[in-house]
Amino acid sequence: QVQLVESGGGLVQAGDSLRLSCACSGVPFRSLNMAWFRQAPGTQREFVAAISWSSLSIDYIESVKGRFTISRDNDKNTGYLQMNSLKPEDTAVYYCAARPSTGWTLRRPRDYDSWGQGTQVTVSS
Numbered sequence: 001q002v003q004l005v006e007s008g009g010g011l012v013q014a015g016d017s018l019r020l021s022c023a024c025s026g027v028p029f030r031s032l033n034m035a036w037f038r039q040a041p042g043t044q045r046e047f048v049a050a051i052s053w054s055s056l057s058i059d060y061i062e063s064v065k066g067r068f069t070i071s072r073d074n075d076k077n078t079g080y081l082q083m084n085s086l087k088p089e090d091t092a093v094y095y096c097a098a099r100p101s102t103g104w105t106l107r108r109p110r111d112y113d114s115w116g117q118g119t120q121v122t123v124s125s
Contacts, residue, residue, distance in 0.1 A: 002026045002114035004096045009119030016086050016123070022079040022096030022116060030074040033101050035112060036081045038092035038121075045095070045109050049081060053101035064090075086123045093118040 008020040022034065035050035049060045049070040058070060069082040079096060097112035106112070 002032065002098055004098060004114055004116035006094065006096045006116040006119040009094060009121045011122045011124065012086055014087055014123055014125050017082070017084045018086065018121060020081040020083065020094055020096075020119060020121075022081075024077045024079070024098065028074075029072070029077040029079075031101055032098040032114075033105065034070075034072060034079045035097045035106070036070060036079075037095045037097055037109060038090075039095070039118075040092040043092075046092075047107040047109070048094070050105035050107065051079070052103060052105055054103075057103065057105045059105040059107065083121070086121075088123045088125045090121060091123050092121060094121050 003025045005023045030053055033052050036048040037045050038048050039045040051058050051070045051072055067085045072079040095118045096116040098114045099112045
């Protein structure tokens with residue numbers, strides 16, 4: 001059974017940076033694709049970024065391109081989301097998600113069957 005635990009959220013000012021981590025246990029991390037989603041109050045869960053098991057396939061939503069970087073360390077069983085130049089509209093609960101590996105990335109929440117508990121990111125203006 002896959003267990004995912006996010007960390008690294010917090011309250012920052014616009015323009016600041018945060019790095020989220022997603023620690024995986026239960027199965028070899030290299031057997032999984034990973035993604036980050038976010039959900040603001042009153043909105044649907046939104047895809048942010050995804051990375052294949054090999055890191056050869058990476059995808060971002062347009063609004064975070066050039067500011068966010070998704071990465072993973074299979075030896076440490078941990079995935080990351082480096083968030084730079086944060087904006088108030090990035091405020092949300094950020095969730096790590098995983099699914100059995102494929103060679104490509106996926107954007108739909110229903111494509112992922114394991115989820116973390118979420119970590120709050122709040123960006124003040």
